[in-house]
Amino acid sequence: MRKYTPKDDVQAKAYYTDRYYVAPQVPKQEVESDEVFAADLAAIKAKFDVKEAFIQVEQMIVYINASDIYGVLELMKDKLTYTQLSELSAIDWLAKDNTFEIFYQMLSMTKRKRIRIKFFINNGEAVDSVEKLFRSADWSEREMFDMFGIEANAHPFMKRILMPYDWQGYPLLKTYPLEGDEFAAWYEVDKIYGKEAREAIGPEIRDTARVDRYDSERFARLGFEVPKGTEITGNEERNVEDYQEDGGVFLIKKYSKKTSTIVDDPQR
Amino acid sequence: MAQIKNRLTPFFENITFDREDNELILNFGPQHPSAHGQLRLMLHLQQEQIVKSHPDIGYLHRGMEKMAENMIYNEFMPTTDRMDYIASSSNNYGFALAVEKLIDVEVPRRAKVIRMMLLEINRLMSHLFWLATTALDIGAMTVFLFAFREREYLMDIIEGYCGARLTHAAIRIGGVPLDIQDDFLHQLRVFLNKLPQNIKDYEDLLDANRIWLMRMEEVGVIPTEMALSWGCTGPMLRASGVAWDIRKEEPYELYDEVEFNVPFSDKGDNFARYRIYMEEMRESAKILYQTIDMYEKCVKNGETELMAHAPKYISAPKLDLMTQNYSLMQHFVLVTQGMRPPVGEVYVATESPKGELGFFINSQGGPYPYRLKLRAPSFWHTGILTDLLPGHYIPDVVSIIGTTNIVFGEVDR
Numbered sequence: 001m002r003k004y005t006p007k008d009d010v011q012a013k014a015y016y017t018d019r020y021y022v023a024p025q026v027p028k029q030e031v032e033s034d035e036v037f038a039a040d041l042a043a044i045k046a047k048f049d050v051k052e053a054f055i056q057v058e059q060m061i062v063y064i065n066a067s068d069i070y071g072v073l074e075l076m077k078d079k080l081t082y083t084q085l086s087e088l089s090a091i092d093w094l095a096k097d098n099t100f101e102i103f104y105q106m107l108s109m110t111k112r113k114r115i116r117i118k119f120f121i122n123n124g125e126a127v128d129s130v131e132k133l134f135r136s137a138d139w140s141e142r143e144m145f146d147m148f149g150i151e152a153n154a155h156p157f158m159k160r161i162l163m164p165y166d167w168q169g170y171p172l173l174k175t176y177p178l179e180g181d182e183f184a185a186w187y188e189v190d191k192i193y194g195k196e197a198r199e200a201i202g203p204e205i206r207d208t209a210r211v212d213r214y215d216s217e218r219f220a221r222l223g224f225e226v227p228k229g230t231e232i233t234g235n236e237e238r239n240v241e242d243y244q245e246d247g248g249v250f251l252i253k254k255y256s257k258k259t260s261t262i263v264d265d266p267q268r
Numbered sequence: 269m270a271q272i273k274n275r276l277t278p279f280f281e282n283i284t285f286d287r288e289d290n291e292l293i294l295n296f297g298p299q300h301p302s303a304h305g306q307l308r309l310m311l312h313l314q315q316e317q318i319v320k321s322h323p324d325i326g327y328l329h330r331g332m333e334k335m336a337e338n339m340i341y342n343e344f345m346p347t348t349d350r351m352d353y354i355a356s357s358s359n360n361y362g363f364a365l366a367v368e369k370l371i372d373v374e375v376p377r378r379a380k381v382i383r384m385m386l387l388e389i390n391r392l393m394s395h396l397f398w399l400a401t402t403a404l405d406i407g408a409m410t411v412f413l414f415a416f417r418e419r420e421y422l423m424d425i426i427e428g429y430c431g432a433r434l435t436h437a438a439i440r441i442g443g444v445p446l447d448i449q450d451d452f453l454h455q456l457r458v459f460l461n462k463l464p465q466n467i468k469d470y471e472d473l474l475d476a477n478r479i480w481l482m483r484m485e486e487v488g489v490i491p492t493e494m495a496l497s498w499g500c501t502g503p504m505l506r507a508s509g510v511a512w513d514i515r516k517e518e519p520y521e522l523y524d525e526v527e528f529n530v531p532f533s534d535k536g537d538n539f540a541r542y543r544i545y546m547e548e549m550r551e552s553a554k555i556l557y558q559t560i561d562m563y564e565k566c567v568k569n570g571e572t573e574l575m576a577h578a579p580k581y582i583s584a585p586k587l588d589l590m591t592q593n594y595s596l597m598q599h600f601v602l603v604t605q606g607m608r609p610p611v612g613e614v615y616v617a618t619e620s621p622k623g624e625l626g627f628f629i630n631s632q633g634g635p636y637p638y639r640l641k642l643r644a645p646s647f648w649h650t651g652i653l654t655d656l657l658p659g660h661y662i663p664d665v666v667s668i669i670g671t672t673n674i675v676f677g678e679v680d681r
Contacts, residue, residue, distance in 0.1 A: 012338040014605060014635050023633025026370060026612025057369050057614045083496045086617065087643040091630055105615055105628065105643070109512050116615065136499030139651040147333075162326035162680060171334055178338045192274045200272055 008095040009174040029055040036111050040080050048072055059114045066102075066119045070128045073104065073117065077133055082106040082115060085134035088141065090148045092174045098123045100150055104130070121150070129155040147172035166191075179206065291319070296665060298327050304401065304669060305676030307650065311657070311665070318665070321657035323650050328680040336640035340606025341367055341441060344640075349435035351644060351678040354397050355390035357426075358620040359678075360439040365520060366616040366627035367441045370609045371581045376573035378566040379443035380521045385456070385559045386429070386438055387521075388552045392463075393422045394621035394673075395545045395552075399470060402542075402670035406483050411473050418459075418466050425455050441607075442582035443575035453560055463553050467546060474542070484539040488656060488668035491536060498655070499648040502623025503548065504672065507541040509534035514619035526558045541671040581607040606635030615643075622646055622673055644678035 031041050031053050037060040041053050044062065048071060051063040064072055076082040087105035094100070104117040121127060129152035131137045141152040142161040149170040151158055160167060168183045169176055189201050212219060214232040224236045240257050248254070296309035306327030312320035332351065336344050348363045349356035361383060368375065375383070396419040403411035423433045428449050430438040438444065474480045490500070495508035505512055511532040515523040531547035533540035576582055583602050584595035611633040617626040623645025630639040649672045657665060 012636050014608075016605065017634075023608065024610040026372075026610045026614070026631075028612075056612055057616075059615060061613075084499055086499060086501075086624065087615070087626060087628060087641060089628075089641045091639045103628075105626070107617075109510065109517070112517050114615065114617075116613075133497075134499070135494070135497040135655065136648050136651065138654070139647065160326075162329040164326070171331055176334075178334060192276060193272050194275055197272050 006095070007175065010177045011174055012178070026056055031055060031060060034060070036113055037115070040076075040113075040115065043080055044072060044075065047075060059116055061116045061118060063118050066121050066125070066127065069102075069104070069117070069119060070130055070133070073106070073130050073133050076106055076115070076117075080108065081110045082108045084109065085130070085136050085140075086114075088130075088137055088144065090144050090150055092148065092172065093120075094123055095174055100148060102127055102144075102150070126151040126153050128153050131155055146170070149173070290314070294662075298324075301405075304674060305679070307669070307674070307676065307679075309653065309657070309665065311662075313662070316661045318657050318660055318662070321654055323653045325650060325676070325679050328676045330681065332681045333640055333642060336637055336642075338636060340635045341609070341637065342602075342606065344637075345440070346435065346437045349437055351642065351681060352394075352620060352622060352625070352646070352675050353434055353677045354675055355394035355621045356434065357386045357390045357436045357438050358394075358618065358625060360437060361387055362616065362618045362620065362625045362627050364439050364441045365618060366614055366629050367609065368576075369616050370612065370614045370629055370631055371441075371578065371607070373442055373576040373578045373581065375443050375521075375576050376571065377522075378447075378563070378571045379574045379576075381559055381563045381566055382444045382448055382574070383439055384521050384523070384526075385448070385556060385563070386426070386436070386444075388556045388559070389422050389426060389456075390436075391552045391621045392549055392556075393419050393426075395549050396422070398545055398621075398670075398673045399542075402667070402673075403470075403474065403480075405666050405670045406480060408473065408477070408480065411470055414466065414469060414473075418463070421455075421459050425452060425459065428452065428455070440575065442578065443573075445574070447574060448563070453563065456556065456560065460553050460556055463549070467549055471546060481539070483663070483667045484537070484542055484671075486537055486539075487660065487664050488538045488671060489536045490652065490656060492534075494652070494655060495536070498652040500623070500652060501645050501648075502619065502621070503541055503544045504623060504645075504649055504652075506530065506532040507544050508536040514617055514624060518617070520618060522559075522562065523555075525562070526555050528552075528555050538667055538671040541673075545673075581609070608633055608635050617643070620645065622675065622678070623649065625678075642678075642681050644681060646672075646674040646676075646679045647681075650674050650679050 031037050034055060037055060041050065041060065041062065044050060048068045049065050053060065053062045084107040085104060086107050089103065091101040091103070099120045099122055101118060101120055106115045106117060127150060129137065129141055131141065138156070139161060141155055142157070142159065144150050145152065145158055146160040146162050147170060159165060163171065169181055185204060186198060189198055193201065213221065214234065216226050216228060216230050216232055223238050225239055226232065226236060242256055244254050292313040294311045294313055296311055298306045298308040308324040308327070310322040310324060311318050332347055335347055339347070345360055345363060348359040351359045396415045400412045400415035400419070403415070426436060427433050429446065429452060430436045490504070490508045492509045495505050495510065500508065509532065511530050513530040516530050528551045531544050531551065533544060575585060579598050583589065583599040584592065588595040589599050609631045611631060613628070613630040615626055615628045617624045624643065625645060626643030628641040628643065629637050632638040653668070653672070656668060660668065
């Protein structure tokens, strides 16, 4: 039977996992164990629906509804002194339940605390832009769109940021292969020469260690040098060049490659 | 091979003349000597004044986050070098610390001291490089040569430690691979003893230099709100009146044991940023002197361990691998299959020379990170050019890009 390869997640997988292996968990603490976080959570809870909240590795993680994000961040910025949005991106859970998990990494410099606000959206849904609150979200949301195809409502300039504007596909999706898809492989050729030139130009060489002994265009053929572009048959004569210092070298006789033989048989 | 005709048509994108509003669009980059990498700025100009700026990035995008999802944790370490390649050990360290928090291991003290030395040497290297290139952009060739000379000494010290000058990969998850070489401390002391004079030389050349002051003072003013809103960190934020240094506020390693100040300014202009870089070099030197003492104390106390002891995640020391069968088995599994951190996530921010370098890792218990997000400070320091440049003149663009200290390895990742 052919080996099953899932199409919805083509990223690298562990090739062996013990049948009885149960992955341990990074410990979670109750929010009540930290006074500052507890007060912040209470302030958020007073106005918005909080699904889950806990502390993991010294930071509080709060799950909210997708529609509340602007309000929650506004509250955190204005009332709770979380004045910086350090980071914003998504996690692809499409293979599991067709959702994206969006996270907003917040920093309060007066409290010296970091909170991660999270929510889930379904595939194809958009998030509300928080660019009005934090200008840093301008570029983060563009990057999220570029990498996952998640649009931000009311964003002033929802265009790709890292990939070219005319790119197809979203590189950080789990369905996108590491080495790129068909479109990526032929992007330059299609754009510069047109699709019909694919055959003449050939696929991009991705093996960085490739050496083609019959290619006189790109490779020096040491010992078998020919003018550039010559058709190689494989029957070229070896170019032998002898070299000897003027006046000879002490104790060394003139060495001639032509007359010398290489001993292959160690037993002789 | 036959010549294939291409479809590229001549396109004069550099200049657009519009009779209506007389606005000129200038394409600054992507190949521009003072763009410090592959930055393309589309500048809308009224005469010489910028009315709109649109930074375009992505020319150095290598998809590191994607690569990280397809590499085991230790395998990704050399890739982090290629982010901020001016101070690559800080990237190594940020990643190592994030994974250490995830797997919850404590690094031995001696390794911590060595790491701090490497980090501060990297900070000095980065700041010297910043000073050299920015001064060169402004036209101060001598400062460039001076600062590169000092940076060369530091690169030699680093090369003696890890064999590489630019891409160090000098830090491992769980510690450091090697002890410092015999003459490391001596070389470092020699360098540090000379550094105050060197910094004074730069300042003598620049501080009262009329051209330097005209290009720097009152140019590129970033108000505090703007800096916070744009996610600025590091010297960019400290020059705008927020004394926030992660080494001080959320201390990692042994930064709570060393004494240093956090220079900051409320001016927010280019000159304030320049002053902060200079002061930070002095503070780094101060920290390095203290780490030398800490290292010598470690040696005296007989603390020899360099890697944390956590057989589930980290290979045993070489001696054990050569003598203990079980250690060798563990090592084999860790190298071929990789460590499997617990299920969970972590976001760890460290103070890299450019600002807050954050690693967000979501682990699902497999040998590959399920999601790894790199929060590189330069990304936002480039973004702020959108709002910062309008109102300035073309020569200011060069000095503003200079003082933002952006490195495109980490902007595009």
